[in-house]
Amino acid sequence: xxxxxxxxxxxxxxxxxxxxxxxxxxxxxxxxxxxxxxxxxxxxxxxxxxxxxxxxxxxxxxxxxxxxxxxxxxxxxxxxxxxxxxxxxxxxxxxxxxxxxxxxxxxxxxxxxxxxxxxxxxxxxxxxxxxxxxxxxxxxxxxxxxxxxxxxxxxxxxxxxxxxxxxxxxxxxxxxxxxxxxxxxxxxxxxxxxxxxxxxxxxxxxxxxxxxxxxxxxxxxxxxxxxxxxxxxxxxxxxxxxxxxxxxxxxxxxxxxxx
Amino acid sequence: xxxxxxxxxxxxxxxxxxxxxxxxxxxxxxxxxxxxxxxxxxxxxxxxxxxxxxxxxxxxxxxxxxxxxxxxxxxxxxxxxxxxxxxxxxxxxxxxxxxxxxxxxxxxxxxxxxxxxxxxxxxxxxxxxxxxxxxxxxxxxxxxxxxxxxxxxxxxxxxxxxxxxxxxxxxxxxxxxxxxxxxxxxxxxxxxxxxxxxxxxxxxxxxxxxxxxxxxxxxxxxxxxxxxxxxxxxxxxxxxxxxxxxxxxxxxxxxxxxxxxxxxxxxxxxxxxxxxxxxxxxxxxxxxxxxxxxxxxxxxxxxxxxxxxxxxxxxxxxxxxxxxxx
Ligand SMILES: Nc1ncnc2c1ncn2[C@@H]1O[C@H](COP(=O)(O)OP(=O)(O)O)[C@@H](O)[C@H]1O
Ligand SMILES: [Mg+2]
Numbered sequence: 001x002x003x004x005x006x007x008x009x010x011x012x013x014x015x016x017x018x019x020x021x022x023x024x025x026x027x028x029x030x031x032x033x034x035x036x037x038x039x040x041x042x043x044x045x046x047x048x049x050x051x052x053x054x055x056x057x058x059x060x061x062x063x064x065x066x067x068x069x070x071x072x073x074x075x076x077x078x079x080x081x082x083x084x085x086x087x088x089x090x091x092x093x094x095x096x097x098x099x100x101x102x103x104x105x106x107x108x109x110x111x112x113x114x115x116x117x118x119x120x121x122x123x124x125x126x127x128x129x130x131x132x133x134x135x136x137x138x139x140x141x142x143x144x145x146x147x148x149x150x151x152x153x154x155x156x157x158x159x160x161x162x163x164x165x166x167x168x169x170x171x172x173x174x175x176x177x178x179x180x181x182x183x184x185x186x187x188x189x190x191x192x193x194x195x196x197x198x199x200x201x202x203x204x205x206x207x208x209x210x211x212x213x214x215x216x217x218x219x220x221x222x223x224x225x226x227x228x229x230x231x232x233x234x235x236x237x238x239x240x241x242x243x244x245x246x247x248x249x250x251x252x253x254x255x256x257x258x259x
Numbered sequence: 260x261x262x263x264x265x266x267x268x269x270x271x272x273x274x275x276x277x278x279x280x281x282x283x284x285x286x287x288x289x290x291x292x293x294x295x296x297x298x299x300x301x302x303x304x305x306x307x308x309x310x311x312x313x314x315x316x317x318x319x320x321x322x323x324x325x326x327x328x329x330x331x332x333x334x335x336x337x338x339x340x341x342x343x344x345x346x347x348x349x350x351x352x353x354x355x356x357x358x359x360x361x362x363x364x365x366x367x368x369x370x371x372x373x374x375x376x377x378x379x380x381x382x383x384x385x386x387x388x389x390x391x392x393x394x395x396x397x398x399x400x401x402x403x404x405x406x407x408x409x410x411x412x413x414x415x416x417x418x419x420x421x422x423x424x425x426x427x428x429x430x431x432x433x434x435x436x437x438x439x440x441x442x443x444x445x446x447x448x449x450x451x452x453x454x455x456x457x458x459x460x461x462x463x464x465x466x467x468x469x470x471x472x473x474x475x476x477x478x479x480x481x482x483x484x485x486x487x488x489x490x491x492x493x494x495x496x497x498x499x500x501x502x503x504x505x506x507x508x509x510x511x512x513x514x515x516x517x518x519x520x521x522x523x524x525x526x527x528x529x530x531x532x533x534x535x536x537x538x539x540x541x542x543x544x545x546x547x548x549x550x551x552x553x554x555x556x557x558x559x560x561x562x563x564x565x566x567x568x569x570x571x572x573x574x575x576x577x578x579x580x581x582x583x584x585x
Contacts, residue, residue: 051472053468053472072471073471073472074471074472074474074475074476074477077471077472077473077474078474082472082473083472084472089466089468089469090466090469091461091462091465091466091469092465092466093461093465094458094461094462094465098458101458102455102458102459102461102462102473103473105455105459105473105474105475106473106474108455112456112483115454115455115456116450116451116454116456118454122454122455125455126455165469165473168473169473169474
């Protein structure tokens with residue numbers, strides 16, 4: 001299978017602290033790859049490095065062979081690496097539909113001046129974005145909430161909206177930061193089903209997650225971090241059997257790894 | 260949909276009829292020609308406030324518009340006095356000069372947010388005043404005085420605007436100029452806000468990080484909005500200099516910068532026409548309180564605080580909630 005994203009020898013230092021230490025792995029096209037690890041392992045930092053919100057100290061990230069690390073985040077997004085946020089980040093005071101429409105910005109053919117003047121291209125964009133937004137909302141079960149102000153949405157729907165925003169940008173790879181955080185069992189299972197559906201539609205997904213049972217269920221492959229280093233990589237069953245992983249999660253191992 | 264559109268066209272027509280026909284007719288009927296000056300000021304201040312409103316719209320509290328109004332006034336005055344330019348040419352040049360300056364100033368400071376950006380812009384107004392005092396070309400505290408009134412504007416030999424000095428009623432001419440520019444300014448603002456650009460600005464205001472991750476070039480959008488804002492400030496300042504035929508370092512001070520901001524708060528940050536209404540109400544409100552003498556500032560400040568507590572979304576939110584109930 002072709003490689004979508006390639007992380008090679010990436011390191012990030014914050015002063016004396018090495019938050020991410022010489023990590024390499026790759027994400028294949030149309031797979032769900034999860035990065036797990038105890039608190040402080042460096043997952044969020046790795047995430048920010050991949051989405052270009054942080055510049056690596058050394059090493060690089062390539063998307064379909066093209067180097068993207070060290071670019072501005074909006075450029076990385078344009079190249080196709082899009083992240084949704086851990087803190088369920090959305091445009092709070094816009095309607096749900098507007099959130100998704102505006103997220104199509106990357107695809108717009110008209111420029112700012114075109115929008116100001118209301119040119120044909122701008123109007124065509126407007127129609128196309130609206131139609132695509134409605135499709136995405138339907139896919140994520142948000143159609144009935146389209147006109148609701150985003151800040152009024154319940155937790156689970158907010159998370160779905162965050163993903164809808166990511167999808168609207170038509171990414172090559174979607175990065176999800178803890179998509180299951182704060183969800184109860186049912187919500188988690190629904191989200192797992194949804195993420196798989198996205199993958200079946202042809203999306204490549206990289207997610208960072210705490211919730212072990214969900215990770216075991218959803219992932220094609222898993223990368224495990226501890227203290228900034230990669231300690232294991234493999235399929236869910238390989239990871240469950242890995243000595244080092246069990247050690248890293250020592251204390252609550254059985255339950256935490258979902259055995 | 261079409262009904263909505265017709266309503267909009269009717270409101271615009273009514274507004275234009277009021278400012279271009281009804282107000283001049285009422286003033287000449289009543290003989291209160293001083294009102295021209297007052298209303299001209301309101302129109303110009305609302306243009307400067309509109310700029311401040313636009314910076315609010317991208318999530319920045321701008322208390323520095325006085326700096327650009329001052330800059331615009333000086334640019335126009337200097338070009339007219341030292342280089343013999345026509346006022347009409349200096350008007351857009353003053354705006355563009357301020358926009359260019361704001362790009363240079365904005366590049367570093369627009370990274371700041373919240374109270375930090377607000378403080379820096381506040382200082383900016385004071386820096387502009389000190390510069391005007393210190394630079395040789397601005398003539399220090401004496402300022403630039405006896406600026407001639409705007410001359411005729413003709414294109415291909417056709418006189419579009421007559422020489423203001425030859426007019427019997429230059430006050431009416433300035434009123435019409437200011438109101439015309441106000442209409443254009445708010446027309447541009449309305450279009451900006453109701454096109455996708457408005458949504459992009461809102462996305463900055465609500466979450467810059469997310470905006471960036473959906474591919475919005477937040478740095479350049481911030482600069483563009485700030486440049487447009489400063490352009491408005493510069494144009495307003497240039498006309499002020501032309502009306503008063505003078506410009507001093509103290510022509511626009513920190514107080515003016517604060518007032519521009521208050522105009523926006525009062526009218527409503529969520530409404531394009533908020534700064535226009537806010538400027539009108541504040542300007543006349545302040546004058547009405549003149550009779551209260553030493554209590555003027557106290558009552559004024561008290562009323563402002565009460566208004567902001569009762570109507571945090573500004574005066575126009577009142578109209579919106581009435582419309583919703585109906
Ligand atoms: N901006 C930063 N400055 C300094 N240290 C940081 C910064 N971001 C993260 N760290 C440190 O890097 C380490 C990894 O953090 P993080 O990537 O958030 O871990 P995780 O998401 O796996 O919990 C932690 O020790 C954290 O304190
Ligand atoms: Mg984290």
